[in-house]
Amino acid sequence: MEQVLAIILSGGKGERLHPLTRDRAKPAVPFGGIYRIIDFTLSNCINSGFRKILVLTQYKSVSLNRHLRGAWSFLSPTLGEFIVPLPPQQRLDERWYEGTADAVYQNLYSIESQDIRHVLILSGDHIYKMDYRYMLASHVQTQARMTIGAMEVPLSNARSLGVMSCESDGRITGFTEKPKVPTPSPTRPDHALASMGIYLFDMDCLVHALEEDAAQHTSHDFGKDVIPRLVSDGNVYAFRFNDEIRKEPLYWRDVGGQHGSREP
Numbered sequence: 707m708e709q710v711l712a713i714i715l716s717g718g719k720g721e722r723l724h725p726l727t728r729d730r731a732k733p734a735v736p737f738g739g740i741y742r743i744i745d746f747t748l749s750n751c752i753n754s755g756f757r758k759i760l761v762l763t764q765y766k767s768v769s770l771n772r773h774l775r776g777a778w779s780f781l782s783p784t785l786g787e788f789i790v791p792l793p794p795q796q797r798l799d800e801r802w803y804e805g806t807a808d809a810v811y812q813n814l815y816s817i818e819s820q821d822i823r824h825v826l827i828l829s830g831d832h833i834y835k836m837d838y839r840y841m842l843a844s845h846v847q848t849q850a851r852m853t854i855g856a857m858e859v860p861l862s863n864a865r866s867l868g869v870m871s872c873e874s875d876g877r878i879t880g881f882t883e884k885p886k887v888p889t890p891s892p893t894r895p896d897h898a899l900a901s902m903g904i905y906l907f908d909m910d911c912l913v914h915a916l917e918e919d920a921a922q923h924t925s926h927d928f929g930k931d932v933i934p935r936l937v938s939d940g941n942v943y944a945f946r947f948n949d950e951i952r953k954e955p956l957y958w959r960d961v962g963g964q965h966g967s968r969e970p
Contacts, residue, residue, distance in 0.1 A: 707755040716830035717764030733830030734770035744830040754838040757787035805926035811916040834958040851911040855904030856944040864888035868901035883929035
């Protein structure tokens with residue numbers, strides 16, 4: 707766990723939540739009084755033992771930065787623990803983040819400066835409770851280069867997500883971002899296996915994939931560009947977010963989106 711760096715993408719505008727996002731980024735929108743939406747993802751990281759965290763900000767980040775300083779300053783830098791907000795620094799050129807993959811690519815300097823083997827990429831606007839250690843264990847066991855958090859969702863909701871096809875061992879054989887006609891799950895024909903936007907990479911795989919994507923004219927998005935290319939090369943696996951006792955998907959919600967595991 708000490709060799710895992712978590713990166714939380716937190717630069718989205720959140721236009722569907724307007725006017726709540728008029729003066730702040732979506733992850734900084736209040737939730738339950740003193741909390742913020744990003745606290746779900748941060749709590750998942752801390753409770754999983756992942757205490758090296760970079761928060762990539764961009765849009766109206768003052769409120770988010772203030773919350774990170776006030777609520778999450780208890781980590782110990784002397785033990786290698788940190789939660790560090792990273793605004794666009796234009797280190798590579800003069801452009802802002804052009805996609806989820808580009809946001810991480812522009813911060814490769816900060817990522818590679820850490821002594822890590824794995825990079826966990828998360829979203830700061832999702833509500834769910836997850837122990838990422840199980841995903842890491844699955845990633846290591848399957849010897850995957852990349853593992854994607856996945857869950858079955860109704861076909862009507864799958865059109866706004868990344869949808870995948872898998873072998874029985876979890877190896878992903880196909881991935882389409884926001885398909886017009888989602889591929890049904892073999893076990894539940896009225897559902898599709900969808901990405902939760904949780905990506906666990908081997909460090910060298912991530913660096914190579916981002917450098918390859920940056921050299922091409924793409925939208926520089928993980929779901930649209932990076933993941934389909936990696937899936938075609940093989941060795942990308944799905945980690946199902948299920949209740950191990952009931953064998954059912956657990957609760958997950960993309961705030962401001964139109965999808966989730968089940969209605970709240």
